[in-house]
Amino acid sequence: MANRTAPFARFEWMIAWRYLRARRAEGGVSVMTWISLIGITLAVAALIITMAVRAGFRAEFVDTILGSNAHVTVYSATYVNESGAFSRALQDFDTMADRVRNVEGVTRVAPLIKGQVLANLLDRNAGVEIYGIRFDDLKTIPRIANPENFQGDIERFESGIAIGSGVARELGVTAGDKIKLISPNGVKTPFGTSPRVVAYEVVYVFTAGRYDIDKTRVYMPFTEAQSYFNREGVADELEVMVEVPEGIDDLALPILRAAGGETLLWTWRDASGAFLKALDIEDTVMFVLMAILVLIAAMNIISGLVMLVKNKGRDIGILRTMGLSEGSVLRVFFLCGAMVGMLGTLFGVILGCLFAIYFDPIFAFVNGASGGDAWDASIRGVYRLPALLQAKDVISAVVLSLGLSFVVTIFPARRAARMNPVEALRYE
Structure with missing residues (x-):
C-alpha cells in the first residue's frame, strides 16, 4: 500500500502559491485574487474601526457620567x-x-x-x-x-x-x-x-x-x-x-x-441605563452588518477559485494521473483561498489598527473639512469621538474573517478534488 501524503505537505503549499501568482495568460486569476484580497482587507478594517469607535464612544460617555455625577443618589421618601x-x-x-x-x-x-x-x-x-x-x-x-x-x-x-x-x-x-x-x-x-x-x-x-x-x-x-x-x-x-x-x-x-x-436610591444605571442598552443593541446591529460585509468580501474568493479550477482543469488531471489524491487536490485549492483570506485579514488588521490609533487627527481633519459639523456635542452629549482599540474586538474580527474565508473556500476546492482526470484530459 502506498504511503499516505501528510496533510498540508510542503508541495501542496508550493502548488497553491504557484497558482496564486500565475498570470492570467498562464491560466491564473490574478485580477480576481487581488479583488478578493482588497475586499477582505477593507471589510476587516471597517469592522475593526467600527468596533473601536463604538467602544470609544461608550467609554467616553460612561466616563463623563461617572466623572461628574453621583454613582448613587440617596434621597428621602x-x-x-x-x-x-x-x-x-x-x-x-x-x-x-x-x-x-x-x-x-x-x-x-x-x-x-x-x-x-x-x-x-x-x-x-x-x-x-x-x-x-x-x-x-x-x-x-x-x-x-x-x-x-x-x-x-x-x-x-x-x-x-x-x-x-x-x-x-x-x-x-x-x-x-x-x-x-x-x-x-x-x-x-x-x-x-x-x-x-x-x-x-x-x-x-x-x-x-x-x-x-x-x-x-x-x-x-x-x-x-x-x-x-x-x-x-x-x-x-x-x-x-x-x-x-x-x-x-x-x-x-x-x-x-x-x-x-424611609430612603430611596437612584443609581447611575437607573439614570442612563436605557441609553446604554440602546448602545448595546446598536453595537450588536453594527457588528452583524459589518459581518455581512466581510461575508460579501469573502464570497469573492469563491468566484476566483471557481475560475481557477476551470482554468487549471488540465493541471488537475495531470496531478491526479501522477498519483495525487483527492484530498491533496482539495487541500491545494483550499490553501489558495485560505491564503487570500489570511493575507486579507492580516492587511485589514494592520489598516484597521492604524486607523483606530490615529483616529483623533483623522477625525479632526474630517471635522475641519466639513466646517465643524461632523460632530455636534449638543446631540451626542460628549465633545469628542475617541476610538478605543480592544484586543477582544480585533480577535473577533480575525476569527470572523478567517472563519468565513475558510468556509467559503471548501466548496470550490471540493469541486476541484472530485474532478475526473479522464474528463479533464479528454480534449487536451
Missing part, C-alpha cells in the same frame, strides 16, 4: 414635616452620610442642596441647576476638580460659585465676573413669596466634558445654598461615589440599609 407640609429633605444628613461612608466599597459621600434657578447677566439669561456642595467634597469630583479646561481658581470656591463652560458661554462671562441667580421661591412675606435675587462672583469655570453638564450646572457653597433655597439644617440628597461603579448593583442594598429610614 415624601413625609410630613413639623410644619405640616410635605417634604423630602434629609434631616440628620451628616450622621446618615457617616453610616453610608462606612459601607465597604464606598469611596465618597457628600450632602447636596439642589435647585433650579435663572442665571442672568445684563440681557442674557440661562436656566441652570444649582448644586450646593462643600468645598472638600467638590475637590473630590474628578471632572470638576481636574477638568479638561478651566478658568479661575477652585480654591476661591467659598467666596463665589463655579459654573460650567456652557453656562459661561451662554451668559458671556469669564472668571471674575458677577452674575445674578434668580429663584421664584424666595422670601415669604404677608403678601406672598417674592423672588430671591442674589449676585455671585464666578470664581471658577470648568469643562466637564459633557455638554448637558457644562450647559446647566452651577456649584454653590453648601451653607450658602441652604440659605438661598430655605433649606437651613437639612440636605436634599446624598451624593455617593463607589470604588467599582460597574458593580453598583451589588452595593445598592448595603447602602440602602446603611442610610436607613
